[in-house]
Amino acid sequence: MDVLKRFAVGAVYPVVALIIIGIFWIAQLSGLKAMDSIYNGLILMFPLVVSIGIAIGMSKDQSGAAALAGAVGWLVYGAVVVSLNYPKDGAFNPTTMSANFNFLSGIYMGITAGLLYNRFYNIRLPEWLAFFGGRRFVPIITAVVALFIGAFVAAIF
Template sequence: MGTWFEKLQSIGMSLMLPIAVLPAAALLMRLGAPDVLDIPFITKAGGSIFDNLALIFSIGIATGLAKDSNGAAGLAGAIAYLVLTSGLKAIDPALDMSVLAGILSGIEAGLLYNRFHSIRLPEFLGFFGGRRFVPI
């Protein structure tokens, strides 16, 4: 176990992955704008990144925090985000945590992946063990 500073540093480093996508999305939105190239497809392509920013943060942070940067951690982050947002809507449809939900889901999924990615299940459940266990 590292110090709190090392833990925060690993979270900060995992934030760089989803943040790296933002400049490209902003450029697409600007270049497709009516006063520049006026190509709605390009504007929508950049806007789709911003529309799904919380999900992108969840996947990026989970993958960045995983010891081996495995995609199963990213899938677990996406599932955690979807479950969290659906649960919040069931409690109160007005609740919207936005990107914070993605960040929290990604941190949770990354930490759970590191803890359970090598779990062994009984033989009849063996298919669901290891990395496959974490998204479940």
């Protein structure tokens, strides 16, 4: 039940972003090109916002390191899925785009980053690697895990 509660707390952040997107959607209906570009950019990056929000909510102390891990995880995941599914002839593949840039990818990368933060935020590394210990280790391990999740999703699609 605690995990579900933390997930719900993290889901509030993307809802706030949806309100902002709605404001720019109304503004872009006026015909201003700048508002249209802002709206399209926000829609394109919405899964990133979801990943960051869920990672913050899932972490024990709503740390910025969890937010960074959520962003890094989603970006690495997206790069892996696109690069492994990039066709040799350079043709556009809508399946790859839907597997990479959908709302669900933000959710599971946010959950992954939050859970990894809870597991590794206080890790102690050897003295010569101590700089990368603790909260600094979380984005690193999230990037590695996102690499494998991206490869798995790319193999499915």
